[in-house]
Each structure stands twice: as C-alpha cells, then as structure tokens.
Amino acid sequence: MKKQTQILIAAVLVIVLATVAGFGDVQTITGTISKVTVYRGQALVTRTLNVDLPAGTSELTVTDLPAKIVPESLYAQTSGNIKVLSVRYREKAVEEDTREEVKQLDAEIEEVNNQLRHIGWDFKQRRNQWEMFEKLKDFTVAAAKADLSRGLLTFEPLEKLTEYIEKKGLEYHRHNIEYEDKDAQLKKKRELLERKRKELNAGRSRTEREVVLFVGAEDKKKATIELSYLVNGANWNPQYNLRANPKQSNVLIEYNAVINQTSGENWGGVALSLSTAEPTMVSAPPVLEPMLVGLSRPAQTQQAEQQRFVQIENLRKQLKSRRDNIKMGFAANAELNTLALGNQAFVLQASGQQVQQFQEQLADITRNEGVSVTYNLPGKLSLPSRSDQQLVTIASVLAKADFTLIATPLLTDYVYLQAELLNNSDTILLPGQASMFRNGEFVGKSQLPLVTIGEKLTAGFGIDSQVQVAHELEDKKSRVQGGNRIDTYHYRIALSNYKNIGVELQLLDRLPYTEDTSIKIELVKTEPELSKDSEYLRTARKKGILRWDLNVPPNTVDEDATIVKYSFTMEYDKNMQIQPRRK
Numbered sequence: 009m010k011k012q013t014q015i016l017i018a019a020v021l022v023i024v025l026a027t028v029a030g031f032g033d034v035q036t037i038t039g040t041i042s043k044v045t046v047y048r049g050q051a052l053v054t055r056t057l058n059v060d061l062p063a064g065t066s067e068l069t070v071t072d073l074p075a076k077i078v079p080e081s082l083y084a085q086t087s088g089n090i091k092v093l094s095v096r097y098r099e100k101a102v103e104e105d106t107r108e109e110v111k112q113l114d115a116e117i118e119e120v121n122n123q124l125r126h127i128g129w130d131f132k133q134r135r136n137q138w139e140m141f142e143k144l145k146d147f148t149v150a151a152a153k154a155d156l157s158r159g160l161l162t163f164e165p166l167e168k169l170t171e172y173i174e175k176k177g178l179e180y181h182r183h184n185i186e187y188e189d190k191d192a193q194l195k196k197k198r199e200l201l202e203r204k205r206k207e208l209n210a211g212r213s214r215t216e217r218e219v220v221l222f223v224g225a226e227d228k229k230k231a232t233i234e235l236s237y238l239v240n241g242a243n244w245n246p247q248y249n250l251r252a253n254p255k256q257s258n259v260l261i262e263y264n265a266v267i268n269q270t271s272g273e274n275w276g277g278v279a280l281s282l283s284t285a286e287p288t289m290v291s292a293p294p295v296l297e298p299m300l301v302g303l304s305r306p307a308q309t310q311q312a313e314q315q316r317f318v319q320i321e322n323l324r325k326q327l328k329s330r331r332d333n334i335k336m337g338f339a340a341n342a343e344l345n346t347l348a349l350g351n352q353a354f355v356l357q358a359s360g361q362q363v364q365q366f367q368e369q370l371a372d373i374t375r376n377e378g379v380s381v382t383y384n385l386p387g388k389l390s391l392p393s394r395s396d397q398q399l400v401t402i403a404s405v406l407a408k409a410d411f412t413l414i415a416t417p418l419l420t421d422y423v424y425l426q427a428e429l430l431n432n433s434d435t436i437l438l439p440g441q442a443s444m445f446r447n448g449e450f451v452g453k454s455q456l457p458l459v460t461i462g463e464k465l466t467a468g469f470g471i472d473s474q475v476q477v478a479h480e481l482e483d484k485k486s487r488v489q490g491g492n493r494i495d496t497y498h499y500r501i502a503l504s505n506y507k508n509i510g511v512e513l514q515l516l517d518r519l520p521y522t523e524d525t526s527i528k529i530e531l532v533k534t535e536p537e538l539s540k541d542s543e544y545l546r547t548a549r550k551k552g553i554l555r556w557d558l559n560v561p562p563n564t565v566d567e568d569a570t571i572v573k574y575s576f577t578m579e580y581d582k583n584m585q586i587q588p589r590r591k
Contacts, residue, residue: 034067034068034069035059035066035067035068035069036068036069036071037057037059037068037069037070037071038055038070038071038072039055039056039057039058039070039235040055040056041053041054041055041056041273041275041276041278042054042055042056042234042278042279043278043279043280043281044275044278044279044280044281044391045280045281045282045283045382046242046243046244046267046269046280046281046282046283047242047283047284047285047286047287048243048244048284049240049242049243050078050238050239050240050242050287051238051239051242051269051271052081052236052237052238052287053074053236053237053238053239053271053273053275054234054235054236055070055234055235055236056232056233056234057070057232057233057234057235058230058231058232059230059231059233060228060229060230060231061090061223061225061228061229061230061231062225062228063225063226063227063228064224064225065093065222065223065224066222066223066224066225067220067221067222067223068220068221068222068223068233069218069219069220069221070218070219070220070221070235071216071218072216072217072273073217073218073219073237073273074217074239074271074272074273074393075215075217075271075272076239076240076241076270076271076272077097077217077237077238077239077271078237078238078239078240079097079237081236081237081238081287082095082097082219082235082236082237083095083235083236083237084221084233084234084235084236085233085234085236086223086231086232086233086234087232088231089225089226090223090224090225090229090231090233091223091224091225092221092222092223092233093222093223093224094220094221094222095219095220095221095235096219096220096221096222097217097218097219097220098217098218098219098220099215099216099217099218100215100216100218101215101216109274110205113201113204113205114205116201117198117201117202117205120194120197120198120201121198123194124191124194124195124198127187127190127191127194128191130187131183131184131187134180134183138180141176141180207393207394207395219235221233221235238287239271239272239273240271241269241270241271241272241393242267242268242269242270242271243267243268244265244266244267244268244282245265245266245440246263246264246265246266246402246437246438246439246440246441246456247264247265247266247399247440247441247442247443248261248262248263248264248437248440248441248442248443248456249261249262249264249442249443249445250262250442250443250444250445250454250456250467250469251445251448252409252411252425252427252444252445252446252447252467252469253447254409254411254425254427254446254447257408257409257410257411258406258407258408258409259406259407259409259427259429259467260404260405260406260407261403261404261405261406261407261429261437262401262404263401263402263403263404263405263435263437264399264400264401264402265282265383265399265400265401265402266397266398266399267282267391267397267398267399267400268395268397268398269391269392269393269394269398270393270394270395271393272393273393274390274391274392274393275389275390275391275392275393276390276392277388277389277390278388278389278390278391279384279385279388280385280389280391280400281382281383281384281385282382282383282385282402283380283381283382283383284380284381284382284438285380285382286380296348299349299352301356381436381438383402383403383435385400385401385402402435403433403435405431405433405435407429407430407431407432407433408429408430408432409427409428409429410427410428411425411426411427411512412425412426412427412428412512412513412514413425413426413472413475413511413512413513413514414426414468414513414514414516415475415477415503415513415514415515415516416516416517417477417478417479417501417515417517418479418516418517418518421476421477421478422471422473423471423472423475423476423477423513424468424469424470424471424472425446425468425469425470425471425472426466426467426468426469426514427466427467427468427469428464428465428466429464429465429466429467430462430463430464430465431459431460431461431462431463431464431465432462433461434461435461436458436459436460436461437456437458437459437460437465438458439455439456439457439458440455440456441453441454441455441456442454442455442456442467444467444468444469444470445469446469446470451469451470451471452470454467454468474505474506474507475503475504475505475506475507475511475513475560476503476504476506477501477502477503477504477515478501478502478504479499479500479501479517480499480500480501481497481498481499482498482499482500482573483496483497483498484496484497484498488582489579491581491582492579492580492581492582493579493580493581493582494577494578494579495577495578495579496532496575496576496577497575497576497577497578498573498574498575499517499573499574499575500571500572500573501515501517501571501572501573502569502570502571502572503515503558503560503564503569503570503571503572504564504565504566504569504570505560505561505562505563505564505565505570506563506565507562507563508562508563509562510559510560510561510562511559511560512557512558512559513557513558513559513560514539514555514556514557514558515555515556515558515572516553516554516555517553517554517574518552518553518554519531519552519554519576520552520578520586520588521551521552526580526581526584527578527579527580527586528577528578528579528580529552529576529577529578529579530576530577530579531554531574531575531576532574532575532576532577533573533574533575534554534556534572534573534574534575535571535572535573535574536556536558536572537556538554538555538556539555539556539557540557541555541557554574556572558570558572
C-alpha cells in the first residue's frame with residue numbers, strides 16, 4: 009500500500025512538472041496603446057503586445073491596466089498559427105503607485121518640500137539673529153545716549169552707529185522679502201505638482217490590474233497580440249467654428265471634437281477614432297414576451313398621463329433607458345419588455361393625433377441622436393488622462409455659400425446675415441455648438457443640426473448694422489356690411505441700405521391665419537409682388553407668412569429707401585371679436 013502511494017505521488021509530480029515546463033517562464037509586459045475608439049461615455053482601447061513565444065503553451069501577464077477598465081469587455085486577437093487560449097483578469101492590492109510618471113511627480117514634490125523646509129530654517133535663524141541684534145542695538149543706543157549726555161561721545165561715532173543700525177535693518181528687510189517671494193513660488197509649484205498628481209490618480213485606487221493570457225504556438229517565434237478592452241470615463245462632443253467670407257461666397261467649417269478623458273491611462277501617439285455607435289459586448293438578443301390585455305374603466309388621469317408621456321424630455325429618457333439596456337442584451341430582457349409594454353399601451357389608449365405627435369417627436373430625436381458615424385482621425389494623437397477638456401480636429405470643409413440678409417421687423421429691428429451651405433464633403437456633421445465668425449470677427453454662438461452628406465444647411469452670421477428696416481401701420485379702416493364687420497389694414501415697410509453695394513434681402517411679415525371658416529382673411533394688394541419660390545408658396549404662404557425676395561440698391565436711405573407696401577382685409581361676425589392665440 010505504501011509503495012502504491014509513493015508511485016501515485018511520483019506520477020502527480022511528473023504531471024505538475026510537465027505542465028510547468030510546458031508553460032515555461034511567465035512573461036510580464038505592458039504593451040503599447042496603439043488604437044483608441046472614443047464612444048459617448050466609453051472608449052475601446054487596443055494595446056499591441058510584441059512578444060517572443062516559445063513553442064507550446066506560454067503565459068503572459070499584461071500589467072498597468074487603468075482603473076476604469078470594464079473587465080468583462082477584455083478580449084485578445086492574434087494572427088497566423090498562434091492561438092489565444094484564454095484571457096483572465098485579476099486585481100491585487102499594492103502599497104505604492106508604481107507608475108513612472110507618478111514616481112517622478114512624487115520626487116519633485118519631495119524636493120519642493122525640502123526646499124521649503126530649508127528656507128524656513130534659514131528664515132528662523134535670521135529672525136533669531138535679528139532678535140539678538142535688536143537687544144544689542146537697544147543696549148548700545150542707551151549707552152551712547154548716556155556717553156553723549158556726559159560729553160564722552162562725539163557726533164562721528166554716533167553717526168556711524170546710526171548708519172550701521174540702518175544697514176542691518178535694510179538687510180533683514182531685504183531677506184524677509186526674498187524669503188516671502190521664494191516661499192510663495194515654491195508653494196505655487198507644489199500646488200501645481202500636487203494637482204497633476206491628483207489628475208493622474210483620478211479614479212485610481214491602490215490596486216494593480218492585470219490580464220493573464222494563455223497563448224499557444226506551434227513553434228518558437230515572434231508574435232504580435234492585440235489586447236482590447238472598454239474603459240469608462242471617456243466622452244466626446246462635436247464643436248464647430250464657421251468662418252464666413254461673403255466676398256468669396258464661401259464658409260469654412262472647422263469641425264472639432266471636445267474630448268474628456270479620465271480613464272486613468274494616458275493615450276500617447278495612438279490612432280484615434282471617434283464614434284457615435286453604442287459599444288456592446290453581448291451575443292444573445294433579448295426575447296419578445298407576449299402582451300396580455302384586459303379591460304378596465306378609464307382613469308380620470310389617463311389623458312393627462314398620455315400628454316405627459318409624449319413630452320420631449322420624457323421621450324429622451326425612454327430612448328436612453330432603452331439604449332442602455334440594449335447594450336446588456338438578454339440580461340436586460342425584463343427591462344426592455346417593460347419599456348416596450350409601456351409604449352404599446354400608450355398607442356392602444358391614445359388618440360390617433362397623440363400617436364402621430366408621439367411618432368413625429370420620436371423620429372426627430374432618432375434622426376438627431378440615433379445616427380451612427382465613426383471618424384478616423386489622421387496621424388497619431390496623444391490624449392493624457394486628465395480632468396480638463398481636450399480639443400482635436402475632425403475635418404475642415406470649405407463650402408460654397410449663398411448669402412442673403414433676413415429682415416423680420418415684427419420680431420426685431422435688426423437685419424441678419426444668413427447663408428445657405430451645401431455639405432459637399434464626405435463627412436456627416438453631427439448636431440453641436442458652433443462659434444460663428446464673419447470676415448474674421450466673432451459674431452456669436454449658434455447650434456448646428458445634423459447635416460448629412462449632400463444636405464443643405466442654413467446658418468446665421470450675425471447682425472448687419474448697415475441695413476435697417478422700419479415697420480408701420482399706415483392706416484386701419486372698419487366698416488359693417490350686412491351682419492359682418494370688415495377691417496382693412498395698410499402697412500408700410502422701409503428698408504435703408506447704407507452700403508456702397510446692393511444687397512440681396514429676404515423680408516418676412518405675416519397676415520393673421522385661421523382654420524375657422526367664419527373668418528375670411530384676404531391679401532388685397534402688395535407692392536412689390538411676393539416671392540415666387542415654389543417651396544415657400546407650397547408651405548409658409550398657406551399659413552399667412554409673407555415673403556419678399558428683394559435687391560436693395562446701394563446708398564438708399566431716407567427718401568431713397570426701398571418701400572414695401574401691402575394691404576389685407578378681415579371679415580367676420582360683427583358681434584364677435586378677433587382673438588389671437590398660439591397654435
């Protein structure tokens with residue numbers, strides 16, 4: 009029995025030794041961050057690992073992973089006859105931060121603290137010396153006064169004593185100023201270093217994160233392995249500069265991205281991509297469950313609840329919750345079915361008009377927030393992990409533009425410059441904030457909508473103070489005909505151009521508009537004629553909007569101003585009163 013036990017132990021040892029021999033030495037490597045794709049809220053980071061692999065199975069340990077890594081997103085890829093057998097994530101507590109940049113900052117902070125201590129000791133020593141000098145000075149002055157009163161001291165020694173005391177006082181004062189200046193400089197430097205270290209440490213705990221890879225190779229060779237993972241703490245938003253040049257009829261669109269990167273690792277010299285896609289790491293789809301219905305009495309608050317449901321902000325929350333749960337796949341099956349049940353319940357209970365409104369709002373949000381694009385930025389870029397925002401350029405588009413002035417005197421006395429641009433580039437422009445410039449001067453902020461390839465964009469470039477507009481009611485007359493009252497209005501609009509060149513101008517005004525057949529509204533005459541633009545006549549004109557496309561000659565002011573006149577009538581029951589209201 010004893011002999012059998014010894015044979016069994018020997019066999020186990022042989023198996024263990026063979027297994028260890030098969031794995032060989034464990035290689036520890038950090039790798040180089042080579043590619044990063046930044047999403048909205050996360051980033052996909054790829055590290056390139058260049059290693060020498062022995063024949064058979066080997067173990068690699070990849071260190072220095074960031075604090076905000078998403079462990080379940082880890083995966084590794086390679087090529088050829090090399091196989092990644094497994095990827096395992098682990099954490100371990102450490103006593104100190106081992107990163108080189110943190111060590112360097114700690115050394116600099118320690119050096120500054122030493123300098124502060126040294127100048128503090130020096131100042132304390134000088135203060136002690138000054139206190140001794142003060143005592144000696146008081147004793148010497150008292151003795152000198154006594155000798156002077158007895159005639160034992162002449163003026164010259166007293167003068168030298170006074171000069172000596174003043175000299176020492178000035179020296180001490182100068183040393184005090186030098187100490188305060190140096191103390192302030194060193195404290196400022198320490199504060200900056202500590203802030204940098206805090207940024208490096210943002211979201212980082214006293215924990216090291218590692219990935220253990222088991223890799224198999226048929227023979228000994230050099231290999232390149234790509235390790236990829238998602239990190240939180242990364243986001244980007246579009247930002248634009250639109251630079252208008254009316255003389256050359258173009259607008260330069262500078263498309264930038266504002267990136268916030270606090271993942272806990274620095275991205276140096278990487279191939280950077282920006283994406284609006286939703287990164288998902290699930291393979292199983294959710295399962296659509298049956299929807300059981302029954303009957304109940306309508307609740308009094310049902311209509312109010314339906315109205316609340318179609319609010320834009322509520323829709324955005326619903327869509328965000330849906331997108332967040334979609335990324336979880338089958339794991340969020342219950343939540344996704346609950347959201348779907350709520351949407352279908354609304355459709356079953358709401359009126360056709362409410363459903364249509366809901367679908368229109370949904371389509372608008374989906375168009376602006378649901379477009380998935382990826383921008384691969386040229387060259388290699390560096391983005392350290394820090395709290396402040398960083399700016400990178402996505403594209404620069406020189407677009408041809410048709411400039412015109414817009415005057416809406418019912419709303420404002422100012423005349424605005426507007427341009428219609430064509431996005432003839434191969435870049436989709438996402439919704440984002442824009443800074444608007446005209447002839448190199450900043451004119452204000454704006455918001456760009458989604459502009460797809462080949463789509464037109466209308467952009468405003470501020471006020472043109474050299475063109476002015478004045479709007480007035482010249483006359484109003486009322487008369488009764490049969491049982492109806494007829495009101496007649498005569499309006500006059502004056503356009504003044506102080507420029508030395510003529511300008512294209514679009515003038516907008518309006519008539520009252522109604523869907524009530526008991527009110528008759530009619531445009532009697534207009535000088536000049538309204539715009540012949542087919543799109544305007546098909547849409548806005550039917551809602552009472554008046555538009556004139558004018559060419560205002562140069563230097564036309566006062567009596568020479570361009571005049572637009574129009575008249576209209578309103579006929580309605582004489583016992584009733586017109587009541588304006590918003591739609």
